[in-house]
Amino acid sequence: MSNLDHGKFTRVTTLFHSLLGLDVFLLFFTGYAIMFNDELWWMLTLMGGASGVTAIHRITGIGLIALVVFWITLQIISSTGRSNFSKILPAKDDIDAFIQDIQFVLGRADERHPSARQFAGYKADEVPLLSYIGKGVVFIFSIELTLLAISGLLIWSKTGLAAMFQTKAAAMAFVTFHGLLGVIMLMGVMFHIFEHGMHPAFYPVETKAFIPRSMVPEHHGDDEEPDTTGIERLSLSPSWRTVSTIFGAMTVIGIVSVLIGSIFDEGYPVPRELAIGGGPASILLTIGINLGMIVLGVGLVLSMYGNVLRIRWEQQLEEEREPPAAADGGEPQTDGGQPNTDDAASEN
Amino acid sequence: MTDRDDLPEVNGYSRVSVLISTVVGLVVAGLALFWAQGFRIGYESLYRVNPSVEGGGIGSDWVFGNTIPALDFLIALIHAADVILGAFILVMVFIHWAAFQRLADQMREPGEDVSEAVAADGGSPNSGDRQGGDGA
Incomplete structure (x- = not known):
């Protein structure tokens, strides 16, 4: 018997993660269409x-407050949530782990x-x-x-x-x-999308955040005790590289561009120091910030795709769990990856 | 679902806690909205001629810019945090990018003999279109 890779998310967590993601993406698209209006003018126009x-x-801001308060309450009142605090x-x-990651990259x-x-x-x-x-x-995200x-x-x-403020400019400074x-x-979300979308074993999306742990069999049928994670037995997707x-x-371009943009293009409609339209609103920065928004868009699509995979997974599991109809007298459908009932019972 | 024997027992969240948390979340969001709406004041009381500001008058506040030093400090602080954390996030991107390259090198190349390969989802190894769903 050996363990199979599985996620740690419960069903509620997968749902919360997807809703929070959708809400935060909408807040980013709208908020930064305002802050980077020089570069994302089309986004501003597109959204009315x-x-x-x-x-x-x-609207999404109020949604965010509802989601965050929901999650904090759930973590406090449920024993599952409380038991996770120490973790x-x-x-x-x-x-x-951080040091070993650097060593891993250096081949040490x-x-x-x-x-x-x-x-x-x-x-x-x-x-x-x-x-x-x-x-x-x-x-970081909680703070x-x-x-x-x-x-x-x-x-x-x-x-x-x-x-609340002495002057209109001071008020706008607070908005800034x-x-x-x-x-x-x-920037963190862009990295998050890269990290969980481009892992070679999970590409194009790490389904662990979308398929709850309760739906993933944990054990694989063979008896060997493996020395490795088994990644060398997986095939790389042809398009991954x-x-x-x-x-x-x-x-990288997206992160660098929004960082530069935030320094030079900070205020709307008037920056902290009165320099209207200040900063290098150059074509490169415009391209870079738009690339960053595309990264977010890819994240949104991958999140939806993860949910599609969950639905397909649920359907497949449902079909396999149904009592064998075998109207034609043949064998009920089996899948190489799913251990049969007897195996699992003896393992548990 | 008729048979879940091979699926793990998971300590999930109970329906009651989810329900209570949902209600609390919605109520707090509603109260926050109510509180924020309360900030609205009449336009009448805004930006009248303001003789207490040096050289005051209608629109003079734009000319003076931000007059609250604490806000200037906060913005400078956030700029610094953005830059420091941005650099850190970039380092993380590069570490992961490089780590992914190494992990990919450990994996089988596409088209390599896959007779002993297993799929990440535990499905059939020979049907490549089922790995991660990236059939294209």
């Missing part, structure tokens, strides 16, 4: 101009640390609930979402905002602050 964009941003705290293993380690491993394969039981990147994502929600509420109403805060998350190179480049 300034009024359309701000309306969508507000998200940073530990020495996380630092070791043969495999990634269990706390870094995305493809766990036969060694799935060694892998903790969250990798070191997973913990970073949880911490970001909280600060963004609070600052977002404070700038909800234009007149209320103006009343809100936008700059989101840049960290914007080309697509991962292009997408990796797009991710």
Whole structure:
């Protein structure tokens, strides 16, 4: 018997992740269409101009608050949530995993640390609930979402905002602050999409975030005790090298461009210091920021695709679990990857 | 589903906790909306001639720019955080990119003999179109 790679997400977590992703993508598209309006003018127009964009941003903003509060409450009131608290705290293993990742890249380690491993394969039981990147994502995104929600509420109403500050320019400076805060998350999400879309064993999307653990058999039928994760037994997708190179480049260009854009093109309609339309609104920056938005768009598509795969997985599982109809007297359909009932019973 | 023997027992979230959390989430979001709406004040009270500001008058606030030093500091702080974390995220992208290249090198090349290969999804190894669904 050996373990099969499986995710850690429950059904509720997969659903929450998809909804949060959709909401955050919409907030990014609308928010940065405003902040980077020089570069993303088409996005602003496409979503109904300034009024359309701000309306969508507000609606999804309230959606974000509902989702975040839902998740915090669930983690506090459920025993499953409470039992996970200790598992998200940073530990020495996380630092070791980061160092070993660097060594792995330099060829000084043969495999990634269990706390870094995305493809766990036969060694799935060694892998903790969250990798070191997973913990970073949880911490940074939690802090970001909280600060963004609070600052977002404070700038909800234009007149209320103006009343809080001495001058209109100061009010706009606070709006700028809100936008700059989101840049960290914007860059982080681009990396998140690359990390979980371009892993060679999971390409084009890591289904572990979409197919709940309860639907994935954990054991494989053979008896050998493998020494490796078993990745050497997988075939690389023919398009992986080309697509991962292009997408990796797009991710890097996107991150660099929004970072540069956030420094030079920070304010709307008036920047912190009065230099209207300031900054290098060059063609390169325009292309770069648009590439970043395409990376986000790919993430949105992959998230939807992950859900399509879950539905297909559910249907396939359902078909295989039905009592063998065998109207033709033949064998019921079997699948090489699914252990039969007897095997599983003896393993458990 | 008639038979789930080979599927794991998972400690999921109970329906009650999900329901309570949903209600709390929606109520808090509703209250937040109500609170934010309360910021609205009449246009009448805004931006009248403002003699207390030096050289004050209608529109003079645009000329003076941001007059709150704390905000300037906050923005500078966030700029720094953006740059530092941006650089860190870029390092992470490069580490993963390189790690993925090494992992890909450990895998079988497309078209290589796959008689002993297993699919990542535990499905049939010979039907390449079922691996990760990237049949194209």
